[in-house]
Amino acid sequence: MRRIILATALMLGLIATPAAADPLVMPHVVVTHHTGWAELVIRKAGGTVVASYPQIGVVVAYTAKDDFAAKLRKTPGIDAVGATRTAKIPKEFFAPREDLRYTGPNSPNSGQVPPEGTAWDVPALHLPEAHQVTDGSKRTVVGVLDVGVDDTHPDLEPAFDRKDSVSCLSGRPDRGPGAWRPTLDGHGTHVAGTIAAARNGSGVVGVAPGVRIAAVKLAELDDTETAESMVCGFVWAAEHGFAVASNSYRSIPWRYNCDDQPDQAAAKLAVGRAVAYAQRRNVLVVASAGNAGINLDTRSVDKESPADSTPVERRIDPTCTRLPHELPGVVGTGALDEKLVKASFSNYSASRISVAAPGARVWSTWPNGEYRSASGTSMAAPHASGVAALIASEHPHWSAERIKRALFATATPLSCPDTTCAPTKEGTTYYGHGMVDAARAVGAG
Template structure:
């Protein structure tokens, strides 16, 4: 009660004490912004603004208060998430963040870019259609079910028990999914699909579809492509697929899109989310920098909220080929402007992969050896799954082969979806524990030398979950559904 009264008093103080700049919106006594409506953009097209996450208490009153603080200091509210105490906003004012940080009860404020973007970014998209690259090798797709990754996981044997249940929804948080693809259309759920591209939930027709990159469509096929005798077959073709579009291009997912996406997944009852990406602007997000600390807090709250709602979050472990426990530098940030080398430590994390409770998937090749590009770790790699030369769906009814931990993560997510289908009482953390408990252990190689020069390219070591290359091992679909 004291906390609520304190917030109410602060709102009154805010309304009476803050000077509103002439260009700012006047404070309004209105409920938090809806998650399904576009923000009201009053600036001229092309006006440059910075997006922000504003973090406060996770309830309606605190969120309303944060909205008032945004508007009173020359910002525009894009969307509000009282479930996690995060307001997404933008402002053209350089002094916006320092001013809002001074408001009592605001926990953190962080810019989610290092360079301003046109305000047009926050408008609703219309006439979404794919204009990205096609597939140079679509005609070479192997017969359904014969690609190496399917037998490696025991998928055929698992499908004798279940191909998945429509009670289970897997959310593909990615670059969008082509729901018109013949191998995906039967599994796709348009009602639970959305675009979170700009930090608000755009439910417009087809907003979830890809425009520039087929990455999300490829991921979706690995999870749930139809077993129809044509094309490819997914790990769990009987489950439902929902697309949550976070980016136009792979690896450009933003903090505000992730907050929107995880809250959406939680509130729409997803069983599993697949997250095959790394975020911008910071490839590793650090707590000792004021903007990054706010980003880490906002995204961390959204992921934790999803986990509390029994969503299993599965993510790719990354393609730098490094030991994540020994990292010391980052030369790829900020990814939205001019990257420059900077020192980092293990407190600087890949979002969302390294947040607590996230299943991290490393990649293995046809010989079940760690892919040379796959990151490894004693604590941040949960399983190792197929991630080399993986055939899957591509926009426009095509198929394509691709490699990366982006491909290994949906294999793990697909097996988790089969477990959830066969054992409906296993949800959230329990589902994750079942995934690792049924995994087939993969031993450390005596000499890891993929380039054949006689010298070790990485060193595998025991870890609390198994070892640093493969975690608990290879997900076993056949064992998981028994």
């Protein structure tokens, strides 16, 4: 059986150290209204088609040729072309994977996990009251779009849906056995536990322990997701009946994608089409709002891009987009600490924060049957996803838009704790509509 086929850096596609005979290539997204025609043009220009998504007019391809994008941009019928890296990667990156095994770090605090139901986020979201009404329904599937999920974890195995799990690392759905599993990072396993860890008297308990979890693996390490993996992931979510897609990451190579840069504009357009398609297919898309502790409405500098080579400081403005959090209709989630105030690291905004949820020192599952505490808006988004999943379970015929309205309407308003925070039409710049509330969401509060 195949094992991990590349060393860590090669699987990430971040460091170009191939075997002598292994050519380096640059992945691209090609946006068009005629994918069949685009595939012919791509091949003629020296590219190899990885995956084609006629549903949204996006083709994923790679090439060794440096003039590939320039040629395609001159071709009628091609709307946008963008390289999804700034450094070429080995062609072997696009090979199928299966039978993956976790080789990343162990939990630093697995032995200290508090007894089930006693971690601070449980009473904060009124989970005991909500669970008297429902644990969630097995009809409801929540997609964890992340770095993979350990489906063998005892707190996750009862909820895990292998049939609807997949790896999208290359931009093509890879359904190889175990291709969705993590290898280097337990981040996705932690997210999954917050959503649906079993209520079984041990370990931790998820917000919606009765729902199903499907893993959609987009990267090997947190915050290294690419445009092609997101396109693949959101189309997969759309076509496999997910009620909620939980996203706790930011993309590479550009942390913010600006419309005046052709590669970034193409990535934004391609991912935007995929997210919109998922939303039309009634997938509620939830995403973390980021951990820079900044006002997203006034940002002006990016010092972290390109994240796959050597970052340089560049000027940006609020129209440059964090993917996928800032795309239309996405439920941007900020983080709260134990005092139910904005965590110091959590970004804020008058328009880009929809709700808030626990995100500091959150206990959840970790690969190999372990547990750990972690902080970040990555931990807040799955809390919101779990509450949305409870609503979807109680109202299986509701649209994603109606579920979102209910999530907002049942959130607990929080007042501004300082002068940096400001009121908005919906609530505040720190918390959006407020803190998600599981009990109120299912009519128990």
